[in-house]
Amino acid sequence: MSNFDKINLILKLEKKEEILYHNAMCGIFGYIGEKNTLQICLKGLKQLEYRGYDSAGIAGIKNNNLIFCKTSGKIFALEKKIEKQNLELDIAIAHTRWATHGKPDEKNAHPHFDTHLSLGVVHNGIIENYAILKDFLKNKNIKFSTETDTEVIAQLISYNYEKYKNNLYLTVHESLKLLKGSFAIALIHKDHPNIILAAARESPLAIGFIDNKNEILISSDPNAFIGHNLNVFYLRNDEIALLSKKSIKTYTNQKKLIEKKTSLLEGKNQTFSKEGFDHFLLKEIFEQPITIQKAMLGNISEDFGTAYFEGLKFSSTELMAIKHIIIIACGTSWHAAYIGASLLEDKARILTTAEIASEFRFKNPIISEETLIIAISQSGETADTLSAVKEAKAKGAKILGICNVKNSTLTREAHSCIYLNAGPEISVCSSKAFTSQITILSLFTLLMARLRHFTKEDGQKFLSELKKIPKIINQVLEKQKEIKKISIKYSKYKNFFFIGRKYMYASCLEAALKLKEISYLNATSYPAGELKHGPIALINKNLPVIAFCSNKQTYDKTLNNLMELKAREAPILAIAPNNAKEILQIADDIIFIPNTIDELAIFPTTIVGQLFAYNIAKAIGIKDIDQPRNLAKSVTVE
Numbered sequence: 001m002s003n004f005d006k007i008n009l010i011l012k013l014e015k016k017e018e019i020l021y022h023n024a025m026c027g028i029f030g031y032i033g034e035k036n037t038l039q040i041c042l043k044g045l046k047q048l049e050y051r052g053y054d055s056a057g058i059a060g061i062k063n064n065n066l067i068f069c070k071t072s073g074k075i076f077a078l079e080k081k082i083e084k085q086n087l088e089l090d091i092a093i094a095h096t097r098w099a100t101h102g103k104p105d106e107k108n109a110h111p112h113f114d115t116h117l118s119l120g121v122v123h124n125g126i127i128e129n130y131a132i133l134k135d136f137l138k139n140k141n142i143k144f145s146t147e148t149d150t151e152v153i154a155q156l157i158s159y160n161y162e163k164y165k166n167n168l169y170l171t172v173h174e175s176l177k178l179l180k181g182s183f184a185i186a187l188i189h190k191d192h193p194n195i196i197l198a199a200a201r202e203s204p205l206a207i208g209f210i211d212n213k214n215e216i217l218i219s220s221d222p223n224a225f226i227g228h229n230l231n232v233f234y235l236r237n238d239e240i241a242l243l244s245k246k247s248i249k250t251y252t253n254q255k256k257l258i259e260k261k262t263s264l265l266e267g268k269n270q271t272f273s274k275e276g277f278d279h280f281l282l283k284e285i286f287e288q289p290i291t292i293q294k295a296m297l298g299n300i301s302e303d304f305g306t307a308y309f310e311g312l313k314f315s316s317t318e319l320m321a322i323k324h325i326i327i328i329a330c331g332t333s334w335h336a337a338y339i340g341a342s343l344l345e346d347k348a349r350i351l352t353t354a355e356i357a358s359e360f361r362f363k364n365p366i367i368s369e370e371t372l373i374i375a376i377s378q379s380g381e382t383a384d385t386l387s388a389v390k391e392a393k394a395k396g397a398k399i400l401g402i403c404n405v406k407n408s409t410l411t412r413e414a415h416s417c418i419y420l421n422a423g424p425e426i427s428v429c430s431s432k433a434f435t436s437q438i439t440i441l442s443l444f445t446l447l448m449a450r451l452r453h454f455t456k457e458d459g460q461k462f463l464s465e466l467k468k469i470p471k472i473i474n475q476v477l478e479k480q481k482e483i484k485k486i487s488i489k490y491s492k493y494k495n496f497f498f499i500g501r502k503y504m505y506a507s508c509l510e511a512a513l514k515l516k517e518i519s520y521l522n523a524t525s526y527p528a529g530e531l532k533h534g535p536i537a538l539i540n541k542n543l544p545v546i547a548f549c550s551n552k553q554t555y556d557k558t559l560n561n562l563m564e565l566k567a568r569e570a571p572i573l574a575i576a577p578n579n580a581k582e583i584l585q586i587a588d589d590i591i592f593i594p595n596t597i598d599e600l601a602i603f604p605t606t607i608v609g610q611l612f613a614y615n616i617a618k619a620i621g622i623k624d625i626d627q628p629r630n631l632a633k634s635v636t637v638e
């Protein structure tokens with residue numbers, strides 16, 4: 001039995017592997033060309049910084065030697081170390097790692113190598129059967145020096161290299177067949193000093209090149225190509241690309257040489273600036289009156305009281321046939337999904353549910369030809385959402401993506417896509433993407449309602465309220481000083497309850513998540529009516545309740561709930577519409593906000609929630625507000 005047969009046999013065993021350490025949400029960058037390799041790679045890595053990471057590294061070939069430099073911490077630390085080492089490289093692969101399991105230290109940072117330091121690999125994704133492969137290789141006396149799954153790829157390829165007579169492509173092709181899981185990899189080998197080998201399975205990897213192929217760039221995120229005008233293509237389904245100056249050869253998983261379709265990417269140099277704000281988050285919060293207008297731009301017909309979307313490839317007949325909508329998303333995007341589901345059911349009268357993407361694919365969901373799946377993702381790279389989309393597609397569903405990042409995986413997987421046009425969101429904690437998502441969902445609801453029972457006048461009325469939102473948000477932003485003062489007062493507490501009813505429950509979910517993410521304080525959200533069913537047991541004078549009271553339909557009931565809390569000495573901060581004077585008798589503090597219709601009250605209340613979280617984080621001295629600990633911008637593992 002050959003070694004491969006043995007490994008294959010092991011793979012078939014129904015053993016449940018325990019994944020101890022792996023790398024995720026990472027960024028890959030690689031360069032072949034005549035310019036300064038190090039500078040280009042570092043610039044590429046910096047473009048990936050927004051995703052969140054905790055270590056970085058680079059490896060390349062110089063004079064037939066494999067040389068590398070790795071650090072824990074940020075890219076500037078890597079830059080300094082590179083300078084100290086006087087590093088020079090001809091071709092290089094580089095990486096930002098975001099650790100999910102295992103320490104974010106230098107040893108576990110990518111690239112990873114085989115024992116002989118003959119090859120180096122950077123990797124995004126998870127090798128699910130890495131423990132089995134590691135055991136197999138250890139039994140062959142191969143010594144491992146890290147806890148990562150990625151090192152298994154390096155050691156496995158090195159182990160097989162001789163067997164395939166030093167044919168790098170063939171070795172990688174055969175070795176990848178033994179891997180279970182998802183990956184995007186870039187690999188260099190000192191015997192092949194001019195080649196970078198790239199491969200991908202269910203994890204994005206883009207390759208960009210200039211016309212004469214004198215320059216080739218690789219990245220897990222084409223946003224890192226900024227500053228270069230390139231022809232770009234993506235690897236998928238175990239495709240392998242052999243890249244060297246002037247030559248790009250791409251093979252299918254059947255070893256067939258193929259020509260990949262490319263698209264032109266004009267990577268105009270783009271610098272991200274805080275524009276005088278202390279943090280990108282604050283800048284992005286203040287951008288919202290504009291980003292909401294951008295989400296509406298070109299999508300509205302006032303004459304007909306409806307919405308149009310250029311990117312929507314479904315015909316009116318197809319849209320009219322939809323009887324069931326499932327919205328899938330994660331985190332903040334799921335909060336938008338929750339609002340979208342309420343809107344679609346309430347206004348368009350379509351049975352709609354919001355599903356958490358990581359749960360959805362395990363539910364054996366009921367999908368018929370009358371079902372539409374809407375997948376919402378700011379980044380378009382969230383693994384849970386993408387897997388849910390694949391599951392829905394496998395069941396024959398039509399997929400509509402709502403996404404901010406052009407050319408992201410979701411935009412390619414969905415049958416049709418509506419863009420947020422909110423511009424890059426740099427802060428890991430999402431703000432402007434959320435309000436743009438709600439804007440698009442409001443407009444989509446309007447379109448679906450108009451295709452059903454909404455009259456032109458109903459539509460025009462809704463549009464006129466929606467068009468007031470940017471102005472209303474400006475009025476809330478003008479309250480920044482007042483909100484800051486109140487936030488400072490509440491920053492002494494360690495635990496918070498956020499409550500609200502109907503549309504305001506989504507405000508609570510989002511406001512509580514913001515507070516958790518950037519201030520590291522415990523915040524829990526409840527529909528206000530639920531408190532008496534258990535959580536009220538926790539109420540005392542040290543547990544403030546932040547109450548969102550901007551839903552007219554449920555206003556009186558929310559006040560009753562507040563009375564119950566006041567009786568138990570909870571400090572109460574209410575966010576209420578300007579005319580809600582009754583609240584003065586109940587709440588300790590009130591932030592009054594402009595009136596709007598119930599369906600759109602989520603906009604002003606969200607801004608208050610964002611500013612409250614931001615100001616508390618500042619007040620308690622959190623430094624890394626734009627890149628909170630443990631978080632990543634694109635969550636590319638399930």
Ligand code: M6R
Binds near residue numbers: 333334376380631
């Ligand atoms: O890129 P996506 O919208 O798919 O991301 C989903 C979540 O990971 C994201 O919204 C996350 O919850 C943010 N950190 C929230 O601020």
